[in-house]
Amino acid sequence: MESIPPEEFPAIFRAADRTAILGQRRLMVTTGLRLGTLVTAATFGAFSMDVANIDLAAVIAAAALACALVLEVYLLTAMPGHQWSQARVAAESAKSLAWRYVAGGEPFGCAGQDEQGVDDLLLRRLGSIARDLHPFAPIPLSDEDAQLTATMKRTRRLPLDERRRRYLAGRVDDQRSWYRGRAMANERRASRWSVALAVLEALGLVAAVLNGANVLDVDLPGIVGALGAAGIAWIQTRQYRRLASAYSLAALELGEIVARAEWPSSEEEWARFVHEAEETISREHALWRTSHG
Template sequence: MNKFNPSLEDTPSLYRAADSASTSGQRRFLHATKTRLILLSLAAASAITSWRVGGTEVLALVSAVAFAGALIAEIYLALTKPEKLWYEGRAVAESAKTLMWRFMVGGAALGIKEPKLAAEDHLLSRYREIANDLPGLELIPTVGLSDQITEYMRKVRALHLKERMRYYIKGRLDNQIDWYGQRSRWNRKHATIWVTLLLMLELAGLIAAILRATGMLPIDIMGILSAVAAGGIAWVQAKQYQALAAAYAVAYHELAIIKTGASKVLSEEAWATYVAAAEDAISREHTLWRASRPFA
């Protein structure tokens, strides 16, 4: 065994199915939301002037088509609720993943002191509870093995304490710390970009309004600027850049602190408690993430 981070094939089929469902829901929700906002902005832009070809007002027709497209996107979001699939799928996936790691490395309540068969039965029972908690969630099986307890999971669990500690710190804690750090920086960067863009749009709207009032601007572009700004605000609210940057930063520092305490662990009992504390910290971040999402 020469890797610390399990591949997708090494994870339980429940996790893979839930992760796939969540990714699909997220993609569909964001694409539909983006399409709707762009079409609404296009409809507003088409209304600032006129362009007649024969007896047809072309820009009015463009505006009508854009509004129709935005309406279709809105109906799609209302009927299919892809954001629900995103949030619920992620909840199942993260719950399955934390149980997987607890089982592999001997975290409470799946410690090494528990007999092998009893631990496996406990793990499968928890998986069953997780899946049953969200009966409306379609967990379509992914291609690959159907194992809920993979050979990789059993091999890691059979290692000595020091080796399991190494696997957990490198494969779980370091991985999560790096991910939280990268995502915190990414969200902070995009929050700054969007705030700057929205301020520029509002400033442009103010200047356009003044020029229009003084007769120096023959075309009324305030409507399009307002629509684009409103669309930008709606997109920022959907992405939650600032909230996620802060939440990921907190999780990053909390896990970094927890990691430093690994050197004090000298027994299986202490290790089981240590792993439980680390997984609880990761679960708290996910709980805050769900609470921050619209419609969650």
């Protein structure tokens, strides 16, 4: 086994990870629906559709605006984005502590340490994460959940070379591959959205010319403008360019760390190496938290 399976990580990580995924899903779905209702309101507000002496288009536009208002109130009160960011930071902090512990990195080095004291330090650090998170995103933990699992203890007792191999494969290489993949995916999405918005702007220009020539009797430029504004708002929510840059830099820094992985020859040197690697990963998490704060 090259890595620790998710179910063998501390309970706080698994709970916070589930909460973060739920918060992200709620934010993205609600934001998408809100932007969609605003575009719908702009579209139906651009023309009239009389049915039985009622302007059905105006009714639909009003209903869309009412839905947008409800969704906005939900975003302001439930704050799924805040829940997502707080829970994700807590999950990654717990994961970092777990890897420091099993690999023998600072402050859980294996050189002459009192193992009971090390275990107690880990539990106190994890407990602090849970207490800091609870006011923002309460996460239930069952009685069966363990903060310190048997797999974590077994891995920590392995020889240095084996811990080194597992840490590099299960943590550093895995994280670097994830960063690289996410950087490329975000860059592709940013490019596609830029092209789509450029095409939309061109269509808006054509529509404005046709309106000016009295060829169209519909406020098509207004509709296109609403679509463009919605697209820009979505890009700002997802922050494709910023994330692509941050992930690329993190992957590069982890690549440099991998190149020095064989240098530490003692437990003390290895503990400092793990600390440096985790600090590199933590810097990306701090940047992510700032961008989603």
